[in-house]
Amino acid sequence: MRDELERRQPTRLLPGRLPDASGDAEPRLSALAGIHHVGLRVADLDEAAERWSRQFGLTIGERHADRAYLRCGFEDYSLELIASDSPGFDHAGWELGPGRSFADLGVDGELIERPDGRAPSLLLADPDGFGVEIVEWTPRESEFPDVARLSGDLPGLHPRRLGHVNVLSEDVQRLSRFYVDDLGFRVTDYLGDEGIWLHLNADHHVHAMVQKSPTHFHHFALELADIGEMRVALDHLAKHGRWVVWGPGRHGVAASLFAYIRIPEDDLIVELYADMEQLRLDHKPRDWEDTPHSSNVWGTLPPRTYFRFDEEAIEIERGQLQALGRLPD
Structure with a gap:
């Protein structure tokens, strides 16, 4: 992560389930409103910005010598690309709610300057070393829904928004x-004991974590309108040599439609999703059985390579070696 921040340990380590698992203890309200952006380190800034724009329909906004900022629609930005010699995930950005401040969080971090007059952000690291950036609330430019707004630069096919991140x-x-x-x-x-999904708002989750070794960033998710738009996006990505690692399918947990796309250049996967479960105000954490139905109600589990990021796994997927029965010894 930027400046090689040391891993930050959580303040409390308690056995068993988290405080709100049984409903006996009410968790405090978060000062955070939701996810703001994902930051990626990239070897070639110009190539990466053009690639994410052309293949995934993101609009390139601000450009600097060592950074580029892209957005899905009308938001501030969803993807921050950082020139680096070590490509991969850098950090997830989380946005404070209106009127909230860093002091409301009560965590320590490093204040860093942001481009073009934006307020400084707070940078820290979670216990696994994944970067966490907290940014101040960015008011929307318009109170009207995106579909009713005019634009001179949005492409015909673009994600609605950045939805969540997932880590191993x-x-x-x-x-x-x-x-x-x-x-x-x-x-x-x-x-079961294999996964935990976390939310900040009505979306089923903005962060998820799966018990796997080694620790690794897995994916970030871009929301599409529906399965029809997903089909168009997958056809488009296929023309650029991308392949589906898992999907299309329908998750039991989160209820969303999904398709996962491998991005070897950036050492991660992108999920295209739609129709995610929206939580009720009285939602309580649920315990799902670790069954195929929980992962995909349509019935197909992910290949073993889905949880891997080594070169062999990528070549197995690229050549469909598992389906052909040609797995390496």
Whole structure:
């Protein structure tokens, strides 16, 4: 992560389920409103900005010597690209709610300057070393819905918004405690002892973590309107040599339509999703059985390579070696 911040340990380590799992303890309200952006380190800034724009329909906004900012629609920005010799995930950006401040969070971090007169942000790291950036609330330019707004630069096919991030962790209990205890996220669901989904607003989740080794960033998700738009997006990505790692399908947990796309250049996966579950005000965390139905109600589990980011896994997917029965020894 930027400036190689040391791993930050959570303030409380308690055994068993998180505080709100049974409903006996009410978690504090978070000062955070939701996800703001994802930051990626890239080897070639110009190539990466053009690639994300051309393939995923993101609009290039501000450009600087070492950074580029892209957005899905009318938001501030959804993707921050950072020139680096070590490509990969850098950080997830989270937005404070209106009228909230860094002091409301009560966590320590490094104040950093942001481009073009934006207020400074707070940078820290979670227990797994993943970057966390807290930014101040950015008021919308218009109170009207995006579909009613005019634009001179949005492409015909573009995501509605950035929805969430997902990571692989060797200790999901420790990692989730940091987000719940220190940042005020709330638990949505458990998948046995293998996964935890967290929310900040009505969306089923803005962060998810799966118990896997080694620890690695897995994916960020871009929302589409429906499965018809997903079909158009997948046809478009296929023309650019992209392949679907898993999907299309329908998650049990979160209820969303999904398709996962491998991005080897940036050492991650992108999920295209639609129709995510919206939580009721009286939502309580649920315990899902770890069954195929929980992962995909349409019935197909992910290939083993879905949780891998090594070169062999990528070549297995690229050549469809698993389906052809030609897996390496």
